[in-house]
Amino acid sequence: MTTLIKTGVLSLAALSIAACSTTGNVERNALGGAAAGAAVGAGVGAVSGDVKVGEGAAAGAVVGGIIGAIHGNNKDKAVVGATVQAPMLDKTTRYYDNNSQRYYYFEKGTSRTFYENGERRS
Known part of the structure; x- marks a missing residue:
């Protein structure tokens, strides 16, 4: 015991x-x-x-x-988001970055953002 x-x-x-x-x-x-x-x-x-x-x-x-x-x-x-496929850019909605004065997109399944030319936004 x-x-x-x-x-x-x-x-x-x-x-x-x-x-x-x-x-x-x-x-x-x-x-x-x-x-x-x-x-x-x-x-x-x-x-x-x-x-x-x-x-x-x-x-x-x-x-x-x-x-x-x-x-x-x-x-x-x-x-x-339970993504099993490779993350991809969601280009349905674009956002404007006032600091760089450029548009950017969110990547589905992650929180990463990219500019329109594919460059990673930090």
Whole structure:
């Protein structure tokens, strides 16, 4: 029982670290998934007599990390517009830059902008 409590405390600590991560969605969700998976795997290992607690935590961390990374990748795709094709210039609407006194366009799927001649606008 004390092993299960120790594992739970360590898992909560790992989850709190994952919540404070300043990286992208993939990394943050992979870290959180690994921590949650480790907790579940350790719990399964503690309850069942077939698997050791450490082995269950390791297997759960791997599976949880993979699932978390996939979830984070899907979040990133939703934010970027889920484009699977190469980004392309949206020339349906053009905008005017008062500083350079030139027109520019937005690139679909990204936040990059380009002038009419194709030169990247910074």
